[in-house]
Amino acid sequence: MRTTATPAEVEAWITVLRGRGHLHAAETTPEGTWTLQRTPDCPPVTLHHPVLAMDYIADVLLDLRRQNREGLR
Numbered sequence: 001m002r003t004t005a006t007p008a009e010v011e012a013w014i015t016v017l018r019g020r021g022h023l024h025a026a027e028t029t030p031e032g033t034w035t036l037q038r039t040p041d042c043p044p045v046t047l048h049h050p051v052l053a054m055d056y057i058a059d060v061l062l063d064l065r066r067q068n069r070e071g072l073r
Helices: 007-019 050-072
Strands: 025-028 034-037 045-047
Touching (some): 007 025, 007 034, 007 050, 034 050, 045 050
Antiparallel strands (some): 025 034, 034 045
C-alpha cells in the first residue's frame, strides 16, 4: 500500500489505462474523487483519496501482469 500520491499522478495512470483499454469507464469529479470501472460487468468504484486510487490502479496492473504470465504458459 502506498502512503503518498498526487491527483496528477492518478490522472496520468487513468489516462494510460483508459488509452490501452484496461478501464471501461473513469470519471473525475470536481471534489477530487474518481469513479472507475474495469469492465462493463464490474460495478463502479468511487475512490475519495489519491492513495486509494493508486491502490486500485496497482491492483489493475497486478491483474494485467498475472494475465500476461498465464498467457505465456
